[in-house]
Amino acid sequence: MATPLSTMKFWKPGSEAPGLSEERDLPSETTGSPVVFNPHTALSIEKQRQKLPVFKHRNNILYLVESYQTVIIYLLEAGWAAEGRVIGVTQPRRVAAISVSNRVAEERGALLGHEVGYTIRFDDCSDPQATRIKFLTDGMLVREMMADPLLKKYSVLMLDEAHERTLYTDIAIGLLKKIQKKRRDLRLIVASATLDAKKFQEFFNLNETSDPNKDTCGILTVEGRTFPVDMFYTISPVPDYVKATVETVMKIHETEDDGDVLAFLTGQDEVEKVVSQLQEQARSLSRYGMKKYLRVMPMYAGLPYAEQMKVFDRAPPTVRKVVVATNMAETSITINGVVFVIDCAFVKLRAYNPSTAIESLVVSPISKASASQRAGRAGRNRSGKCFRLYTEEDYEKLPASTVPEMQRTNLTPVILQLKALGIDNVLRFSFLSPPPAQTMIQALELLYALGGLDQYGRLTDPMGVRMAEFPLSPMFAKMLLESGNFGCSKEIVTIAAMMQIQNIFVLPSNQKKVAARQHRKFAVAEGDHLTMLNVFEAFLKHQKSSQWCQEHFLNYKGLLRALTVREQLRRLMNKFKVPRTSSEGDPDVILRCIVAGFFANAARIHHSGSYRTLRDDRELHIHPNSVLFGEKPPKWVVYNEVVQTAKYYMRDVTAVESSWLVELAPHFYKQAKHGSLASKRSRVL
DNA sequence: GAGCACTGC
Known part of the structure; x- marks a missing residue:
């Protein structure tokens, strides 16, 4: 049986107007509206040109960046690592810290762990005496401040990938501003791949006059070495991006030259759906004797490790690889050979509601910065193409950058750590992007209930001090x-x-x-x-x-x-x-001990069969991954966390006795006359 | 009855 055909129109960039270019027929099993791309001037990855400030060693740096992709080598040779001082470079992710340090060690002809090393949790490949250039995760840098509050061993710190605005990059930035006021000798380099440069400069600039010669912070713009990526937009909005992704892959396979495809979707479900639909189409194609084969592979964090590794296998020349991925492929992993990118414009993001203390995962439109990052994945080896499953007008409406993690997460661990670092008034801490005040107050209340803070919001000793040392919530x-x-x-x-x-x-x-x-x-x-x-x-x-x-x-x-x-x-x-x-x-x-830590996360069964929080009578359900899912529901439970997807789900749930809650958290719960429990609002002054 | 984007200490 022949594959039903639907006509798909698309235009090459540079053609004069829609409709003038050639039409091609493509196999497709879907019958809905076709995906149509608008011509668009071929543009390189969006980048911003900014005036170069007077920078004495600009040429030197540019030369080195061109040759070595790092400014740090320049600094080392200029003496910043002399007399036992260390140049530190932070990365948001562990693998990046390891791979970049490997690269730099190689280029300097050094053995990793001596002059050049790295430090990440569970893996310290550095020598306190010998290491002069140290790569570390930004979370690790914040940890180091607990033992060395002024980071005295560092002469220069470079925060790489700062544009990602991860939680710990932002914390490090706030703390470093404070440290810099006490250590005028500490040099900071913030490496950002987007338009945030100005924001960083304003944040760090201590110049209070209008004389730019007195600026304490300058911007250096360095062009990246990626290949141009042609952009294509759809002519009209796409009603179903899952279907459109399948169609676009098939169109690329039919009409484009060699090169692998990377498609971005929001979650496991969507990825698996696209993979199975594409595999089905690939099978019918091979029956019709297509020269090239399609090899379709999913990629998301929850995938078993062995299956994840398959996306890195090189495909033989007769095979076109298609990787269908979540946002994981935007920053965390790089797949070589990708020439075509398909971008659905959405991502699943964490959101936090401070009034309910509930985290949720929400499918949200991506930012322009994210769209640019995704497109860039097509231009790593040679020039590529990016098919955006949205109109150019919709692209223009996207926010410039993603809301920093600091503003959409539970801050309880962060507030405790800041307190431990001597930040007494966390509400007035100099955040690059301040989080909602209510999130901070909520964190203070919980920390007080746990005994980590006293009634004045001061860190308790020993409880609070010790709690802060654990790398856990x-x-x-x-x-x-x-x-x-x-x-x-x-x-x-x-x-x-x-x-x-x-x-x-x-x-x-x-x-x-x-x-x-x-x-x-x-x-x-x-x-x-x-x-x-x-x-x-x-x-x-x-x-x-x-x-x-x-x-x-x-x-x-x-x-x-x-x-x-x-x-x-x-x-x-x-x-x-x-x-x-x-x-x-x-x-x-054991269960009683769990209650001692998690009493604030307690729920009781409701006659409807679902649960209600003790804190604020909110409806909760047992997560389908819990062993208690589908079993006879216990009357009282405590849980590690709640996530909101389709419903509010409790994850990691354990049955408890209500009497334990009153006994172990009398400051938090009181026994009401009719035998039910109610929560007391605990307040921090 | 139904589901988890991604990091990090």
């Missing part, structure tokens, strides 16, 4: 610090470590039922926390065998990571002299 830290008293620190440290790992249970798309059956073997009626403890203990019992993990559909790499996290947490527990105790098989001791 404060509720976890509280639970860990109390576990010795409850008599279950051995079990709690494992539970806390396991809860930091995503996707412990692997569900391969072709064996979901078998996998789920294996997973049920670990499930216990109390809930997810004890189930995770079971999984980890079974893993140890089977000598950490990867074979055993595979048979039980468990994430082996994740479990190894839990082992490392557990080790780090144990060291901190020892440091704070938390007694090493075991519950010896008594589950209640």
Whole structure:
């Protein structure tokens, strides 16, 4: 049977008007409106040209940037790393810190870990005596400030990828401004790939006169070395970008020369849908003797590691690779050979509601900066093309940049860390983009309820000080610090470590039922926390065998990571002299300890079958990934977090007794006369 | 009955 054909029109850039260019017929199974692209002048990745300020060593830097892609080498040779001083370079992601340090070590002919090194959590490849250029994650830099508040060992700090405005880049920026006032010798280089340069300059410039010669901050614009990318827009808005993505891939495959395709979508569901539709079309194409084959692959963070790695395999010349990805492919990974990009204009972003303390994942339009980043993925090896599944008018309406993470996240851990760094008045902290005041107040209230802050909002000693040292959210830290008293620190440290790992249970798309059956073997009626403890203990019992993990559909790499996290947490527990105790098989001791940390996240069953928060009577549901999903619902539960997707879902849920809540958090809950619980609003002065 | 974008300490 022949594939039904629908006519798709598109125009090459530079053609005079829509309609003048040639039409081609393309196989397509969809019958809806075709995707049509508008001609558009070929434009390189949008970049901004700015006047170069007087910069003495400009030519020198430009030369070095051209040859080595880094200014740091220049600084080293100018003496910034002399007399034991260190040049630090931060990256938002661990892999970037490692790969960039490798590259720089190679170019300097140095052995990694000596003159050039890196430091990330669980992996310190640097030498305090020898390392002069140190790459680290921005989160690690903030941690280092806890031991060395003025970062005295650094002469120069470069914050790379600052335009991404990740949470820790922003925290580092705010803290560095404060440090710079006390350390006039500290030099800062902020590397940004977008139009934010001006904002950074205004933030860091200490010049209060109108004389630009007194500026303490200058901008240097350096052109990137990417290839031009032609832009195509649709003529009219696309009603269904999933369908349009499929059509556009097929059109590219039919009409364009060699080159792989990268398509951006918002989530796992959409990715899998497009992959299966494309595979179906590819099969019918091969029956019709197309010269080239399509190899379609999904890419998202939740995919098992082995399947993720497949997108990096080089395809033979007779095969065109199509990678259908989430936003992961925008910054975190780079796939070589991509010449065509398809951009749906949407992304799933975290949002935080300070009045309900609930995080949600919302499909939102991308920013122009993000659109540019996506398009750039087509021009890494040679000139490419970017097909935007939206009109040029809609592009113009997109916001210039994405809302910084600082403004759309729960700030409880951040506020605690700032307090620990001596920032007394966090509300007046110099944020590059201040978060909502209510988010900060909400964080202060929770920290007070946990005992990390006193009634005046001051860090408590030892509780608050210790909580801040844990690389975990404060509720976890509280639970860990109390576990010795409850008599279950051995079990709690494992539970806390396991809860930091995503996707412990692997569900391969072709064996979901078998996998789920294996997973049920670990499930216990109390809930997810004890189930995770079971999984980890079974893993140890089977000598950490990867074979055993595979048979039980468990994430082996994740479990190894839990082992490392557990080790780090144990060291901190020892440091704070938390007694090493075991519950010896008594589950209640462990559950009570969980309540000591997570009492604020409590819910009771409602006659409708769903749950209601104790805090504000909000409707909640058990997440489908919880072992309690589909079971007889316990009357009272505590949970690690709530995420809002289609509904408000509690993730990592455990059954508790209501009496424990009153007993362990009397400051937070009071027993009402009729036997139900109500929350007291705790306030920080 | 139904689902998780992506990082980091």
